[in-house]
Amino acid sequence: MTIAFEPMRSLIYVHCAKEKYRHKLQHWLYFHHIPESMAQFEPYVSKYAYYWVLPVPEDGARFGTRNHNITEHYWLVNPMNPQLKVKALCEYMPPAAFVWQGHLPDTPEALQGEMLQGDDARSTGREGIAGTIPFVWVFVPMWWEEEFKGKMRTLQDGCNYRWQFVIKYPEGVSKEEGDKWLFTEVIPAFQNMPQVNRILTSSIMQHVNQTPYQRLLEIWFDGPDEWHEAVTVETAKIKKPVWASEPCFPYLKPQTEIVSMFVSDMPGDEHYAQYRGYIPMR
Amino acid sequence: MTIAFEPMRSLIYVHCAKEKYRHKLQHWLYFHHIPESMAQFEPYVSKYAYYWVLPVPEDGARFGTRNHNITEHYWLVNPMNPQLKVKALCEYMPPAAFVWQGHLPDTPEALQGEMLQGDDARSTGREGIAGTIPFVWVFVPMWWEEEFKGKMRTLQDGCNYRWQFVIKYPEGVSKEEGDKWLFTEVIPAFQNMPQVNRILTSSIMQHVNQTPYQRLLEIWFDGPDEWHEAVTVETAKIKKPVWASEPCFPYLKPQTEIVSMFVSDMPGDEHYAQYRGYIPMR
Amino acid sequence: MTIAFEPMRSLIYVHCAKEKYRHKLQHWLYFHHIPESMAQFEPYVSKYAYYWVLPVPEDGARFGTRNHNITEHYWLVNPMNPQLKVKALCEYMPPAAFVWQGHLPDTPEALQGEMLQGDDARSTGREGIAGTIPFVWVFVPMWWEEEFKGKMRTLQDGCNYRWQFVIKYPEGVSKEEGDKWLFTEVIPAFQNMPQVNRILTSSIMQHVNQTPYQRLLEIWFDGPDEWHEAVTVETAKIKKPVWASEPCFPYLKPQTEIVSMFVSDMPGDEHYAQYRGYIPMR
Amino acid sequence: MTIAFEPMRSLIYVHCAKEKYRHKLQHWLYFHHIPESMAQFEPYVSKYAYYWVLPVPEDGARFGTRNHNITEHYWLVNPMNPQLKVKALCEYMPPAAFVWQGHLPDTPEALQGEMLQGDDARSTGREGIAGTIPFVWVFVPMWWEEEFKGKMRTLQDGCNYRWQFVIKYPEGVSKEEGDKWLFTEVIPAFQNMPQVNRILTSSIMQHVNQTPYQRLLEIWFDGPDEWHEAVTVETAKIKKPVWASEPCFPYLKPQTEIVSMFVSDMPGDEHYAQYRGYIPMR
Amino acid sequence: MTIAFEPMRSLIYVHCAKEKYRHKLQHWLYFHHIPESMAQFEPYVSKYAYYWVLPVPEDGARFGTRNHNITEHYWLVNPMNPQLKVKALCEYMPPAAFVWQGHLPDTPEALQGEMLQGDDARSTGREGIAGTIPFVWVFVPMWWEEEFKGKMRTLQDGCNYRWQFVIKYPEGVSKEEGDKWLFTEVIPAFQNMPQVNRILTSSIMQHVNQTPYQRLLEIWFDGPDEWHEAVTVETAKIKKPVWASEPCFPYLKPQTEIVSMFVSDMPGDEHYAQYRGYIPMR
Amino acid sequence: MTIAFEPMRSLIYVHCAKEKYRHKLQHWLYFHHIPESMAQFEPYVSKYAYYWVLPVPEDGARFGTRNHNITEHYWLVNPMNPQLKVKALCEYMPPAAFVWQGHLPDTPEALQGEMLQGDDARSTGREGIAGTIPFVWVFVPMWWEEEFKGKMRTLQDGCNYRWQFVIKYPEGVSKEEGDKWLFTEVIPAFQNMPQVNRILTSSIMQHVNQTPYQRLLEIWFDGPDEWHEAVTVETAKIKKPVWASEPCFPYLKPQTEIVSMFVSDMPGDEHYAQYRGYIPMR
Numbered sequence A, B, C, D, E, F: 001m002t003i004a005f006e007p008m009r010s011l012i013y014v015h016c017a018k019e020k021y022r023h024k025l026q027h028w029l030y031f032h033h034i035p036e037s038m039a040q041f042e043p044y045v046s047k048y049a050y051y052w053v054l055p056v057p058e059d060g061a062r063f064g065t066r067n068h069n070i071t072e073h074y075w076l077v078n079p080m081n082p083q084l085k086v087k088a089l090c091e092y093m094p095p096a097a098f099v100w101q102g103h104l105p106d107t108p109e110a111l112q113g114e115m116l117q118g119d120d121a122r123s124t125g126r127e128g129i130a131g132t133i134p135f136v137w138v139f140v141p142m143w144w145e146e147e148f149k150g151k152m153r154t155l156q157d158g159c160n161y162r163w164q165f166v167i168k169y170p171e172g173v174s175k176e177e178g179d180k181w182l183f184t185e186v187i188p189a190f191q192n193m194p195q196v197n198r199i200l201t202s203s204i205m206q207h208v209n210q211t212p213y214q215r216l217l218e219i220w221f222d223g224p225d226e227w228h229e230a231v232t233v234e235t236a237k238i239k240k241p242v243w244a245s246e247p248c249f250p251y252l253k254p255q256t257e258i259v260s261m262f263v264s265d266m267p268g269d270e271h272y273a274q275y276r277g278y279i280p281m282r
Helices: A019-041 A095-100 A118-122 A175-192 A224-232 B019-041 B095-100 B118-122 B175-192 B224-232 C019-041 C095-100 C118-122 C175-192 C224-232 D019-041 D095-100 D118-122 D175-192 D224-232 E019-041 E095-100 E118-122 E175-192 E224-232 F019-041 F095-100 F118-122 F175-192 F224-232
Strands: A008-014 A045-052 A069-075 A137-141 A146-149 A161-167 A198-203 A215-221 A258-263 B008-014 B045-052 B069-075 B137-141 B146-149 B161-167 B198-203 B215-221 B258-263 C008-014 C045-052 C069-075 C137-141 C146-149 C161-167 C198-203 C215-221 C258-263 D008-014 D045-052 D069-075 D137-141 D146-149 D161-167 D198-203 D215-221 D258-263 E008-014 E045-052 E069-075 E137-141 E146-149 E161-167 E198-203 E215-221 E258-263 F008-014 F045-052 F069-075 F137-141 F146-149 F161-167 F198-203 F215-221 F258-263
Touching: A008 A161, A019 A045, A019 A095, A019 D224, A137 A198, A146 A175, A161 A224, A175 A198, A175 A215, A215 A224, A224 D019, B008 B161, B019 B045, B019 B095, B019 C224, B137 B198, B146 B175, B161 B224, B175 B198, B175 B215, B215 B224, B224 C019, C008 C161, C019 C045, C019 C095, C137 C198, C146 C175, C161 C224, C175 C198, C175 C215, C215 C224, D008 D161, D019 D045, D019 D095, D137 D198, D146 D175, D161 D224, D175 D198, D175 D215, D215 D224, E008 E161, E019 E045, E019 E095, E019 F224, E137 E198, E146 E175, E161 E224, E175 E198, E175 E215, E215 E224, E224 F019, F008 F161, F019 F045, F019 F095, F137 F198, F146 F175, F161 F224, F175 F198, F175 F215, F215 F224
Parallel strands: none
Antiparallel strands: A008 A069, A008 A137, A045 A069, A146 A198, A161 A215, A161 A258, A198 A215, B008 B069, B008 B137, B045 B069, B146 B198, B161 B215, B161 B258, B198 B215, C008 C069, C008 C137, C045 C069, C146 C198, C161 C215, C161 C258, C198 C215, D008 D069, D008 D137, D045 D069, D146 D198, D161 D215, D161 D258, D198 D215, E008 E069, E008 E137, E045 E069, E146 E198, E161 E215, E161 E258, E198 E215, F008 F069, F008 F137, F045 F069, F146 F198, F161 F215, F161 F258, F198 F215
């Protein structure tokens, strides 16, 4: 009956599959999902925020870019603990909301499916379901584990163009093997790039929810031009790993092996303090 | 194109017609109506609050008691001004919400009626529609007009049991005539009652929305026992007016000539500051 | 010097003993008690809410109904831990506040008693003190333990009329024995009733504060009529236990063996986000 | 020394000229501009909100689309009144912030210009300054003046894809003449389109700040596909005015004669209630 | 029954007469006075703030310095209008609160006086009551009327040490005569001082509440040293007026002819947004 | 990778070294430091408040008084845990901010030093750096450990003048030895003083951040006069310890062996609920 104290941060990478769904997805998130989520986890999630992503930069698709928002939670306990399974009310999750996010195929059959919940929702969009992208929900320690550049950077040093991404090494490549390449080839290369202001990384706690993604990174630039130059020109020096899934950097398959979001430092919506219902434009 | 500055307070007396509707009425008010109302009038209503009424005391029915809440608005302009007629979105007002409040008869026909809006909603429940009570929405000046007792009363002097009510003199009795009786018979009697701590009154601005109610009063007591003694025993001394609709005090027909609510001093919900969406119990 | 992480939810069932005390009890709660409570436990209670109960339905008294509010806390630590005993300021708890709630007899002697605090307050109203009802404060795990019906119910499925109650089997009946009857007779019967939409239960953590109550339940209906039919008609099929304290269902003594409250899904006051002082009606 | 009560709504159409400026523009708005604005006008602006625009749809450029946010104010007085001219602190408005919005040319000279303020800021980007777009700030009555379709539409009728735009008839065409075409040709055509759910319009109060824009409109669709079909296919039936600036609908020059933004119903940031400083992502 | 729209700002200069009263005065203000004030004027006061003053600088006494806080209101109507006279509850204003502020003499008789209210409170501490200082409450237009230096100053230009003061020319000197000296002697002198960054002034609307003070000024410095040098050294050049009450600058009698407060730019408490009851330190 | 649940309270005693720095220090705290701090620790600090101290009373210097504010945090984890070391953004901490607080000498060299962070900041002002005072940051259990008087005191018993201080016994005196004197000489003496209303103490958790301070105390009085009489007259009875650093009570060296702040019960700024950016006075 006891439950462990396990402070963790989780990140969900929300995508809007087609522009015609964007306002519908927003409505579902703000009218239904945010208050229902708060009702459920307010006592054991200490911060719940959305960060609005910046538009996908040129060549972003190669990096598995998504275009809606990063949903961030700070948990005091592991939400996958079976002790949390019974909920008075379950969240309203019509299949359409998963079609809009690209996790269910955009077909009449998918839309007529049953209400989703918990594990069912999270297992949508896994590889092999044509026309969908995986649901990305990763857990990391509450604090960043490692930093490689920009330790003293403050808000006064200028606005940051933050490239946040998760990676999963290809089938058959162990995390150790993949990380070896990352830490000896990739990170040193980025450390040396003049366009890079900051590098942060944490290992993903895959055991929490069995996500296939293995590592979270943030690399900061002054803006999208610097990012573009860094990832397309400067990365030429990075040695291609033998196990590369793709011919060029990042050598990982978009959406399944690398998923990226671009954010500013800007505060998004901290729902506990800022949510006040759905009050439309007059 | 100019609009006058007309600071006004309005009061709506909300009733729940049957207990089986109370949770439905609450849901409609808090899930749909409050955020939609704020969306509409936030720029020109300076305060929007609900006060939860105290249970109806013994013999309360004789005074046209209602049992749900007082909705209070503070307007900077007259909301009936035709310049306010076009609204981007209209409020979601299913007929059921008016059945629940007792303003439409509780019949299948009423429920299948059209969505209500504006004047249609406000004209529900007028006299002559069997089984319904009138929609009470009165406008008064932003400040009380007259006080007759308890001028120096502060919050430190004890909790108040506030009887707030609106009256309309019977058909054929002018406001002047009715008020004469009120000010020479009723108010002096209450002033002299030891149970009474405070008396306040304002004339209703009937021209704003053509409400038939003519006057708003508040008389304060220590509690329901003092109220009961005052209105049933002490009022025996009050001269019955020739035009009395009813055999005993208040000599007015409940719900159409007198409508009462009982409130404490307690703050209800000040929606601008306190509303944060509909976050149910876990 | 270390203290365990023990996330728990607690529920206090607040009653107003006489209507003449309702506004005084509200004042004490909102003017004195809420801010003082927040001052004390804000750092280690992650949510603090009040839910306003629905009026007592017909035949409710048989189920030990209370009529004021459910006070809910979400604790990160066990508040009974002796490490929490020293408080800079103690709460203002005049005996009258306990008379108003029915936990002290309504006598001059009780009112002249000493200021109550902590364990003294919580031990008021225990069985055997004539004319009083016990102080009900139960601790349960932060999450419901078991559910028996309505697992997929969402807010979109309609408003709920939630019957929340605690039970304590009669003297001499072990929890195991009582629960056996509950799980083999009572819960299956309610599962089969068409009026029932949802069943939830948790075992009360009696060791926390030595409460005699043993189990918390919630059974949801569409409204009070469905509840009434279920508990008076449908329960006829439930086998009377040999140890029954009362002749008919729930076979438990009101207030000491069963205490009930009726709530809607509606959010009450989440004090951390919504409390803004005591700002009375103008 | 008296000042008139003139409730008005104003709309600013904010654009981000290049994606590399988006995070800088956000920072300036949220770190500097919002709190400084609130400091200045909180006592006489009753609501201050930002609405995040939806991405520019296909063929949007023809309609003078902008891509950042709509800034909305509700004024109780005319902010151009000379009585408001003296401000204790003036707003921090570096020329760069106007380069980022496309109102100053993106040149070193522009960046080295003086701090902007008031009228200087508002007169940036007028026609004739190469490579810039005009600063759009229009005042309209607090309430929409006219509606042509969808009077009873509520939030329950589905999410809206709202096309909001301002127009200015070409040089030499009077407002009367232009409006005649609008009301007899354009609006009736849109009223008849099955893709259109709602039409709203108000005359711009040009005297307030001498804006050249003459009329504000909102036309609502289910989504961008319906909008696209309506404005590219259905508008073929609309008679081209003799004074057309452009060969096809809307027959107006983008950015100077028509400026468009696409918004959902979704609440943006209501700063008075939601702003809590600039708290960056961790 | 109509009331004029008269946007005004008012300033109250609160003093704590003896340090032994400071915590008592704070308690009265925060526990009793702020929520009671909001209850009363929330619908027609658009901003209500306290600014905590900086400690009195060297030689400050000569300028009639006060040491507690500036209370600021922004009114939409004239609060002295007789239409506002009736208040449901009056404010809790024990004589002690006025002794603590120095407006009643610190004697047992004063303390045993009656509860103060409205005009009685405001007329405390007028000249001639030994050992007291006048109650300073001045009304000015919502916007500063005139500025003489520092028009383009922004928050980015550095923190300001703001000397805010009200003046009243000596008995027998007309406002015109006094102002002539102010505008031709004093202000030009300050404009020329290198220590001065900003000068603002407004005429006090004496008709509102019959205050004897005639003019409000703010002169800004980098800090108290610059202020001290300016007012003690630099002012030597200012011509002494024939009507001087005092031998040296400001030539006015402290507390009755000049009352000063020193504030930073720092936000104090904006009560509508920030007040959340009286939650003491644990 | 796991981190322990260690609820702790920490207190920082902020001083303003010279009055000319007060407005600058306020600006740094409210404009830069509070939002940056919240950004960093909001997920694992459950309350973050500032308490404004009362002016230093007569003879306060002898007790190592400071004059700005007490910064209070409630931590769920030990912030010194190396797992917390990597922060996405570091706090903006210019050396000037430490000069203003008296932790760096007021010299050009100090001002030109590098940006401070973490341990560097906390180790400023240690003994031996001429003209500085130590940075006081102490961790104590979340709850007071011991109380010696006034156990039943409530907010209704009157305002408190709270003397909060930390002590460190002189070099060579063990905590045990020092505490023996404290508990057998000092506390009993204060318990017997009629001026004392409450005594609270906790042992400082020195291992958390290696602070030299050993014990936190609060002793409450009615006001500064009672405090003064108690500490100057009544303490004459307290036996001088052999290890006294100073000739009279408290026998400890100000600022390095005893540091005091005087606070009322009054709530300061609870930043999570009340911070809304830096919105200056108009």
